[in-house]
Amino acid sequence: MMNPISRVAKSLVLLFMFFTLHATAQKITPYLQTTSQVLELPSRVLNETRTIYIHYPKADSTNPNKTYPVLYLMDGESHFEMLSQYTDYLSRWDVNVIPQMIIVGIVNTKRTRDLTPTESIINYFGQPDTSRVSWMKPSGGNERFLQFIREELKPYVDSHYKTQPYNILAGHSFGGLASVYCLLTHPEMFQAYIAVSPSFWWDREYILKLADQKLKKGGSLNKTLFFSDASEGVSDSSTFHTNLLKFDAMLKAKTVIGLRFEYNYYPKETHMTEPMPAFYDALRFIYKAPYK
Template identity: 30%
Template sequence: MTTLKVAASILLVLVTHCSWAQSSLSIGIKDSVRSVVLSEKRMLNIYLPEEYDQSDTTKYQVIYLLDGGMDEDFIHIAGLVQFNTLPWIKRIPPSIVVGIVNRDRKRDFTFPTTVAEDKARYPTAGGSGKFIAFLEKELVPYIQEKYRTSGAKMLVGQSLGGLLATEVLIENPYLFDKYVIISPSLWWDNGSLLKRQMVVAVSPPTTDIGVYIGVGKEGLAPGTVPHVMEVDANLLSEKVSKLQNKRIHPEFDYLPEEDHATVTHQAVFNAFRKLYPR
């Protein structure tokens, strides 16, 4: 055997040994639900609290995360949840995170628009009604049946996900008891969502609803009519505040050091502090 072949054999043994010595690091599990409403299978990324096991009888709140893919917001938001539930921090209660992996976020997170430019830029848009029905009638019941949940539910959404979360808050507010709405794309359909009457205005809540609205230094949003992201987010906060209902607790947060691309992580961290005051 030549020297070159001997060296190659040794290298192969070393590489094989190193690969055997490695072990995987898991931060969650993959799950899925077959949706009749959406006529498709939806993939889920699930983070479970460290103490969650078969012998544990504790029930946990659930944080439903829009844009919940591994290449989206699941990893860093699950990390924030893990950090804020450490025994020496205990900012929020131990929680399950359900990251909803996208198939077509422009379809799922937008309601029908009357604006021609919106339709041209997002030809599949307008499916939020079905997606909200999926959340209410399929996903939440599935999670509640399969996992040990307490009934406490939070919805987290940013950008178009923030638009969807705002629509749920306005039209179906009792689906969740906490909302984290970040940089919502309220420019959609020339800001028509801000003009809708909130369900809680005519049917006041009997339980507490926490609402966090965060936005960075973002400026003009796309659209035929100029919309400033910070202004629209503040208008939403004012809309909720004007209800003057003691059961609804709005928190507005301006993050001037963040922009549309960077705001989510810091906003969720801030939301945990504001929605779970000590």
């Protein structure tokens, strides 16, 4: 018969062995999520080096020469992971409602400068902001920013990746404003445009006036456009929501041939939660069944 001390000792040894065996057995390694890269691209147009996030779909072993549409995303640092995950999931073999896609996220340097169409000091509530150090300075550089995309970024992407001639421009807030500005002034640059809560309030609704001028009634524009807004303008009594309604009404009245558009209103979402359902709905709208 075992004495009590050796019984305790034996139990301790067994316990020690148990934990040792199990401790060595667990193994931790990093999880490699995607094939995304960070590109530092020097720009002569903007006279600065721009950081670009590029997400590339997992290789299709049955089709090594496969090409992909490209989604150019403004505010890359904000929504790049979201768009990468959305397009990866929705293009998976067992989901398969959109094609695999390359996501190009453009990280901001001077956001207001790059994403606004005019130089303006008129604030969100339509009042001039005369402070010398206003956050709105500098502004009005969207034309030059689109030139950077057209002449430097897109050629880089097209020469380094297997791209299809189907390009989408996507943005939120100022990025949404820039997306609509691009559709109106350079419609040849992209096939589809996404504008999640575009800041139509900029410069006393400059973009609504421009849209009225550029979109000819009964004219032709073979493009796809998704736009949306959330609780802004109801929660803060600004013109945010009425601007979106005006734009939607204008598009309906113009009956532009070939322009497929959808307007979604998310009253339960805020300006910052809305991108989650809106980018999802935008992708589903652009690739409304069947996409192939």
